[in-house]
Amino acid sequence: MKIYLCPSPELYALYHRPGASVIITDIYRASTTITTALENGAQRMLPVATVEECQEIGESLGYLMAAERNVLRCPFAQLGNDPLAYTPELVGGKTIVITTTNGTRSLAIAREAGASEILIGSFRNLPRTLEYLHGRGCTEVVVLAAGWRGQVSTEDSLYAGALAARAQSLGYGEPVGDAAVMITSLWTAYCQEPSGRLDYIRSAEHYQRLAKAGHLDAVAYCLEESDAPAIRLEEDGYLYPIL
Secondary structure, three states, rough: OOEEEEEHHHHHHOOOOOEEEEEEEOOHHHHHHHHHHHHHOEEEEEEOOOHHHHHHHHHHHHOEEEEEEEEEEOOOOEEEEOOOHHHHHOOOEEEEEEEEOOOOHHHHHHHHHHOOEEEEHHHHHHHHHHHHHHHHOOOOOEEEEEOEEOOOOOOHHHHHHHHHHHHHHHHOOOOOOOHHHHHHHHHHHOOOOOOHHHHHHHOOOOHHHHHHHOHHHHHHHHHHOOOOOOOEEEOOOOOOOOO
C-alpha cells in the first residue's frame, strides 16, 4: 500500500490518483466529530458544503443540524463541531446534516475530482481504517488534509504520518512522496506517545485558535487512537460506518 499526503485541498488536483482511496482528515474537529457521532449511534450523516444547504435540508427533512464556521456553532444548528457534544443520547438513531469550515469542503473537492472511494479519517478510527484498507487489498491511499483556509495544518498532516508509520510496522505499506515521508519521520520522532503528541501540537496554529475560542477541552480527545469504525461516503451522498 502506497500512502500519499496531500497537505491542502487546494493542491488536490496535483495529488489525485485514479483508483486510490482518499481519506479526508480534519482532526480539529470535523473528522473526529463525524467519527464520534457514528460511533455513538447516529444512523448516517449528510455532509454539505454550505451553511444554507445545511439549514434548508435539516429543516425540510427533520434532520439534526450540525453547522460550524470559524470554530463557532451557527445559531440555527443544534450542534456545532465539538465531538464531545455528540452523545449517544442526542445522536442515537438520528440522521445528521453537517457543514464545517474545512472538512466538508475537502470532501466535496475530492468527490468532484472523481475519487473512487472517500473515507473519513480521525485518530480515533485510524486502526480500523487501516485494517479496512488492508483487508480489501487497497494499493494506493491519498490522505487529503483539510488544513485551514487552504493552508497546512499540523494535526491534519500528522494523521498521514501516523497512518503510514502504523502501516510500516504491520508490513501493510509505506509513505510515498516527500510530504508523506517527511510527516512520517516527524510523527515517529515526536508524536508516537500521546503526551509527546500533545506537547508537540501546542505550538500549532489551529491549537491557538481553539484556545482563543475556549475549545481546548476536546484537543486530547481528538488526538487519541480508539476502536471507532471506519467511515465511507456512499453513492447516496451519506456517510456510514463500515461495520
